[in-house]
Amino acid sequence: MTASSEEHAAGAAVDLSGAPDWTLFDAPSLVGDSLRFVSGQPDGDRFRVRYFRDAEQHLHARIWFGPETEGPPGHAHGGAVAAVMDEGLGLAAWAAGYAIVVGNLNISFRAMLPIQKVVTLESRVVSVEGRKIMVHGRLFCGDTLFAEGQCLCITIKKENQS
Incomplete structure (x- = not known):
């Protein structure tokens, strides 16, 4: 299968290959088990x-939005899209060197996202x-924009970090 494949059988x-100029990023080693809701089951039927x-x-x-993310028939639930945006945007701050919590997340849903589809x-x-x-x-595939978001993150005070 290629990264451009739109349909995948559950299981x-x-x-999930990236662009040729991207390098793999080991997110769990940076933030630990806090990624378990979205990224916690790399072979599951919810998210990969x-x-x-x-x-x-x-x-x-x-x-990949699996069958367990379904909301409207054949499409990802808005809450599933929101969870991905929450994890990805928050992790972007962590990857940039900021220990944060999300203070506010605004998402604009632009198109329904078909399940069993790989998006970026x-x-x-x-x-x-x-x-x-x-x-x-932003969450997209090709020319289709599914959602875009803005996330206000607040750095964690040092006494709250473990």
Whole structure:
């Protein structure tokens, strides 16, 4: 199967390859078990996710929305899309060196996302002001934009870090 394949059988191998200039990013080694809701079952029927960084160190992900993400018939539930955006945009801040929690997440849903489809998440830190980190991202495949989001992240005070 190729990364451009649109349909995948549940339980079958899914190609989550990145672009040639991306390098694999080991997200769990950075943030530990906090990724278990979206990324916790790499062979499951909910989500399958692989993270990458590009030459500018921006975070990207290849994500498969499995049958357990279904909301409207044949399409991903908005909450599943929101969970992916929450993890991916928050992780972009962590990958940029900021230990954060999400303070506010705004998502604009642009198109219904078919299940059993591999899509790409692009995310990047766009501003830093004191403890406030603003991250933007978009979830797409080819020319189809499924969702875009803005995430206000707040750095964790050192006494709260473990």
